[in-house]
Amino acid sequence: MAVCTVYTTQSLNSTFTSSTTKSHLGFHQKHHHHHQLVLFSSNGKKWWSSKRDDQSSVANRYVITCSAGGQQTVVIGLAADSGCGKSTFMRRLTSVFGGAAEPPKGGNPDSNTLISDTTTVICLDDYHSLDRTGRKEKGVTALDPRANDFDLMYEQVKALKNGVAVDKPIYNHVTGLLDPPELIKPPKILVIEGLHPMYDSRVRDLLDFSIYLDISNEVKFAWKIQRDMAERGHSLESIKASIEARKPDFDAYIDPQKQYADAVIEVLPTKLIPDDNEGKVLRVRLIMKEGVEFFDPVYLFDEGSTISWIPCGRKLTCSYPGIKFSYGPEIYYGNEVSVLEMDGQFDRLDELIYVESHLSNLSTNFYGEVTQQMLKHADFPGSNNGTGFFQTIVGLKIRDLFEQISASKAKAPVEAAKA
Ligand SMILES: Nc1ncnc2c1ncn2[C@@H]1O[C@H](COP(=O)(O)OP(=O)(O)OP(=O)(O)O)[C@@H](O)[C@H]1O
Numbered sequence: 001m002a003v004c005t006v007y008t009t010q011s012l013n014s015t016f017t018s019s020t021t022k023s024h025l026g027f028h029q030k031h032h033h034h035h036q037l038v039l040f041s042s043n044g045k046k047w048w049s050s051k052r053d054d055q056s057s058v059a060n061r062y063v064i065t066c067s068a069g070g071q072q073t074v075v076i077g078l079a080a081d082s083g084c085g086k087s088t089f090m091r092r093l094t095s096v097f098g099g100a101a102e103p104p105k106g107g108n109p110d111s112n113t114l115i116s117d118t119t120t121v122i123c124l125d126d127y128h129s130l131d132r133t134g135r136k137e138k139g140v141t142a143l144d145p146r147a148n149d150f151d152l153m154y155e156q157v158k159a160l161k162n163g164v165a166v167d168k169p170i171y172n173h174v175t176g177l178l179d180p181p182e183l184i185k186p187p188k189i190l191v192i193e194g195l196h197p198m199y200d201s202r203v204r205d206l207l208d209f210s211i212y213l214d215i216s217n218e219v220k221f222a223w224k225i226q227r228d229m230a231e232r233g234h235s236l237e238s239i240k241a242s243i244e245a246r247k248p249d250f251d252a253y254i255d256p257q258k259q260y261a262d263a264v265i266e267v268l269p270t271k272l273i274p275d276d277n278e279g280k281v282l283r284v285r286l287i288m289k290e291g292v293e294f295f296d297p298v299y300l301f302d303e304g305s306t307i308s309w310i311p312c313g314r315k316l317t318c319s320y321p322g323i324k325f326s327y328g329p330e331i332y333y334g335n336e337v338s339v340l341e342m343d344g345q346f347d348r349l350d351e352l353i354y355v356e357s358h359l360s361n362l363s364t365n366f367y368g369e370v371t372q373q374m375l376k377h378a379d380f381p382g383s384n385n386g387t388g389f390f391q392t393i394v395g396l397k398i399r400d401l402f403e404q405i406s407a408s409k410a411k412a413p414v415e416a417a418k419a
């Protein structure tokens with residue numbers, strides 16, 4: 001991997017590691033008078049230079065192309081409304097790769113970024129262009145595209161995908177302000193999580209795989225109450241008001257992204273208890289798009305058939321209201337999908353191996369890996385139902401996708417380094 005250092009003609013600005021053929025660096029600097037940027041390799045040789053892109057809406061933006069050879073970052077998008085389980089999902093995903101995910105060492109304590117050996121998770125809230133006061137003054141919510149900088153999001157995700165580090169802004173959820181940027185180096189896997197990973201078509205096209213967590217209104221409300229009332233001391237009225245205030249923009253800008261997702265985890269109230277309004281028992285559907293490169297949907301018993309399965313009995317302990325699985329082909333937003341559904345909850349996680357052994361295409365490295373992951377994180381929310389089960393399965397599919405993409409890149413001829 002080649003190491004490049006970026007200088008302007010005047011002063012040193014940032015260092016980045018490049019591991020790509022054809023990297024593009026979107027460079028953003030506020031106080032800069034010279035209009036040329038020169039990129040040097042680690043041995044001091046001039047690598048490439050670029051004039052300022054005066055057509056760009058962002059001041060002093062430079063686009064640099066350099067050749068260095070090597071592997072690309074795999075980019076995963078995870079979309080969901082706030083409080084819908086993205087952080088929990090991320091913890092399950094990074095655990096599949098081993099090693100803990102932590103905020104950047106020695107950086108801003110309010111950073112939203114999580115880094116582990118293989119993955120870096122960035123939160124798209126960091127691309128809010130309006131801070132809390134700005135949004136209030138303009139009367140827009142954070143879900144409104146006008147409160148977000150999609151140009152910068154696109155430039156930076158593209159740069160990272162091409163192996164170039166970026167100075168990413170930080171939205172501080174404690175103060176509601178935009179903090180000074182943090183350096184993000186290109187990881188093996190970049191996860192962009194937040195409200196709008198699939199909203200802008202340019203960003204969407206950079207994604208190697210996309211996931212939408214679709215939590216039905218009833219369930220979202222139950223979770224919000226549990227967290228914001230119990231853990232954050234909010235009143236029931238204020239929680240209701242905040243959900244209502246967000247709903248029009250959620251419906252307009254967030255929800256439509258699910259049509260683009262390669263996998264959707266849909267969380268609904270159970271059908272096993274008539275007129276249930278407690279929201280404790282869940283019916284969860286894993287909707288998997290057919291024909292996605294490097295992604296083979298999971299199936300139950302027989303691929304492409306329609307199956308209904310009640311596994312409760314001798315090998316799986318079920319208390320009221322039991323567990324019901326379904327599987328089959330469907331059409332979702334005009335696309336062919338396979339849907340695996342689980343209604344109900346597990347009593348004993350160790351018995352999950354019985355269910356796991358009836359599923360195929362799980363992309364496990366060994367027999368029982370899903371069950372092992374579930375047991376490892378038994379204390380995470382959703383571990384006794386389809387939310388945790390399907391999140392774990394999607395985590396394994398992402399690992400498989402990453403391995404397949406890496407293997408296909410390794411086979412491709414490597415372009416010679418330019419320096
Ligand atoms: N699968 C689940 N089952 C039950 N409750 C859940 C589940 N996932 C999340 N929750 C509830 O929702 C809360 C928020 O979860 P999490 O922090 O993972 O969401 P988030 O989308 O990252 O939230 P935010 O964007 O606000 O940080 C949890 O504290 C928990 O109360």
Ligand SMILES: O=C(CO)[C@H](O)[C@H](O)COP(=O)(O)O
Binds near residue numbers: 081082132143172
């Ligand atoms: O929808 C959200 C995504 O997390 C937040 O509400 C948004 O980022 C604004 O944050 P805050 O409420 O802390 O100002």
